[in-house]
Amino acid sequence: MPVNFFPAEFEVVRNSDRCIKCRACERQCSNEVHIYDADFDKMLSRDNQCVDCQRCVSICPVSALKIVPNENAFRKSANYSQQLMIENYRQAGSGGVLLSSMGNPQDYPVYWDKILINASQVTNPPIDPLREPMETKVFLGKKPAGIKKNPDGSIDTHTEPYLELNMPILFSAMSYGSISKNAHESLARAATELGTYYNTGEGGLHKDFYQYGKNTIVQVASGRFGVFKDYLDTGAAIEIKMGQGAKPGIGGHLPGAKIREDVSKTRMIPMGTDAISPAPHHDIYSIEDLRQLIFSLKEATEYKKPVIVKVAAVHNVAAIASGIARSGADIIAIDGFRGGTGAAPTRIRDNVGIPIELALAAVDQRLRDEGIRNEVSIIAAGSVRSSADAVKAIALGADAVYIGTPALLALGCHLCRSCHSGKCNWGIATQRPDLVKRLNPDVGYQRLVNLVNAWNHEIKEIMGGMGINSIEALRGNRLMLRGIGLSQKELDILGILHAGE
Amino acid sequence: MKRVYVNEDRCLGCHLCETYCAFANSGETDMVKAFKTGKDAVPRIRIEEGDGINFAVQCRHCADPLCVKGCIAGALSVNNGVIEINHDKCVGCYTCVLSCPYGCIVIDYKNGGRTVTKCELCTRNNAGEPACAANCINRAIVFEERGED
CATH class of the missing domain: 3.30.70.20 (Alpha-Beta Plaits)
Structure with a gap:
């Protein structure tokens, strides 16, 4: 040797x-x-x-x-x-090509850690969430621009389809194939109990999980794996995945070894074949094309479900988001460069994309400047690591956040970043039956419920400290944030003042 | 009556239940000491494995136990539904080993096979509740009431 x-x-x-x-x-x-x-x-x-x-x-x-x-x-x-x-x-x-998994571990600035949150003193008293009502319910979708009246003088109460969440937290897209059936079951059951949503990712929906449909976001990605009428009808919302924070500009690749019988059925591809998602959607080369897909999906589901468009945070994300808002999407999900993945080329994961904090602030500002912020809700994704990050994201302008990595941590993941090997010892990122067994969904779902409930308690505590009693009053409330150790340019992009100002 | 049940879909075959059983019945309070000084007891639970299916086997505490019926020395008795063994009375004839339909009576190889031993649901040691269930890393082994008796 x-x-x-x-x-x-x-x-x-x-x-x-x-x-x-x-x-x-x-x-x-x-x-x-x-x-x-x-x-x-x-x-x-x-x-x-x-x-x-x-x-x-x-x-x-x-x-x-x-x-x-x-x-x-x-x-x-x-x-x-x-x-x-x-x-x-x-x-x-x-x-x-070097392969890696999970989020970008490189030593780039983490803007969450350079943003501080305000609290009330004297003039505007803080609120104790244990004694007073505190609202964390969130509605995602288009909001009416004004009050409209019917010809008979009554108020038009028609609303566009929306998602209702008990807390501003959803589980990120993780496909069945990249993660195990037991992991999916844990997410589905947890989302149902919590009153929020999990996301199928691009791998289709296993028939056993159709029962959790009303808490499921079904994804349509460039590979269109497992997409058919029943799938679209089952979900509460449809997400078009244009990009992923961990690997902007490239598609997915699920190795044939992970395509066993059930995954093959769910994805509707032969067993043992590699599942390769193209980098682009081959029918989308413009905002107009995107609009066609959005309305095809809406037409197919009788305009009853909101459509989410997920993009990776890249340099001109604000302009892209503006286009998406005008294309008829109800919700935009922005995935930052630290977002997780089951497998990505190392060089792409570690060098492509921009931080979610900057992307989110830029998008929110752009949509506000153009007067179309009410046309879409924004979901921030790509390394929301704690309830504090979630609060900062909401104050920067997000309606809700996707959590992927924290959910996997709840299931036992230790971020060894070896998902692509398919030998996950925790039964998460594997399809080997003996390993999948190691994740008991009865335990897993409870841990997910605990985690999100704990975060939600903390969100309420932090909001209470600021004297705010509803998420609605926190969204885009950048006066509640101050930067620390940031340059004027960074502060300008984030739209916040420096600590002390 | 609460019994120990095993869900073979969840059992990983890690054998930790055997380790915890051996420790619980060792009389020691430190696991390292129990094993390093040879005081670890013969595990009364045993993992059967093969072909991707594993499960733990231990005394079912039958309502009408053949082992008790067959015991020639009166060493086996039923106390509040738990089948107990009196090691002082056991003569090591292994009649119970042969008669147990589940293969749950364990020969105590630590004393050269002079007696047998068996699961007593941790009622006669200091574990509190059955150590196999309490320490199962995948909650495959559970100690619960299923109203079977």
Whole structure:
């Protein structure tokens, strides 16, 4: 075997004073890192296969394990990081495009962390959400521009179709195929119990989940996998996916190994074939074309369902959003460059797109300037990591936020970013039946419900602190935000003042 | 009566129930100490696995138990629905092992097979509730009332 140019990324540290050789780690590691050696009567590790998913650490009954970064260091360079060198070695070995999963981990500024939230003192008293009513209900869709009267003088009460959410949080699009059936079931049941929505992603809807239809957003993406009349009719809303924050400008690629019987049926493609979504929708090359698809979908569903258009946050996102608002869409979802993915080329994920905070502020401002903000609702996506991020997003102008990564964390994900291997030890991003089993939907759905309820409590607390008792009064209320450590340009784009101003 | 049930769709075959059972019946309060000093008991629960299906097997605490009927030494008895074993009376004839239709009586290999042992739903140790169910990482093993008796 030729020389391997780089060492294992992680080191498995086993405290042999504690290890009782129960072999649970060995049985639970799909990467086959742990092995029992009868001659040594000892557990051994193959460090180079470890992806740091923390499954073994979490289940070890005697806390004998920890996974640490391998401290072996290449000669330091501020220009060529060890990571960059290893990636080049990898490509020199394979000749392939580097693949990654989950959100962009690079050290770009996180604007959420440079924005601070206001609170009331003296003149405008804060509100205690435990004692006074606090409204987090949100309606997504077109809002009437004014009051219209019927010929007989009565008020026209017709409204465009809308989504009603108990809290300004929805689960992001994650396809069946990229995540397991048990993960989907957890999301569907949680959305139903919470009174919000989950999103099928582009993989179609498994027939077992049609029962959760009224809390389902069905997606139509460039591959059109699993799209047919019943699918559209079942969902509460239809989302046209034009782009994804993790990989703007390119389509998806679900490897054939993940297309087993059920996924193949749901996606309506042969078993074992790669599911490749084209980069563009081949029938959309202009806003007019987009309008045609929006109205085709509306026509097919008798104008009863709102249509969402999801785009990645890119340089001219504000102009694009303006076009979308004029194309007849009811809701625009903007996905920032830190959004998650089940697989994306590393270079694209790490270098393409812009932060959601800036994109969101720019879009909201543009739509307001053009007087069409009421024509669409905005969903912000792409790394809303906590309830505080959600509050900041809403104050920047979002109607609601999509959460993907936090939902996966609730299901056990440890962000090892190896989804593309299909060997997820937590039973989330895998189709291997023995691994899928590891996610018990009875447990998973409850954890999702807990997470979102906890966030919602926090949102109420933060709003109460500001003296605001409804989400409606927080939306676009940028006076509630202050920047810290930001340049004047950044503040201008975000439309907020600096702390102290 | 509350019993231990196993959902084979959820069982991962990690064998941790066996580990926790062995610890719960060891009399030790620290798992590392129990295993390192050889005080870990023979697990009274056993994972059967193969062909992608795994499940844990332990005493069903039958309403009309064949093991108790067959015991020649009077070592097995029913106490509040729980089938208990008196290790002092057991003579190691294995009649119960042969008569149990579920294969749930375990030969205590730790004492050279002189006696048998079995699940007593953790009623006679300090675990509180059955340790297998309490510690199952995928909630495949549950301890619940299903009104079967």
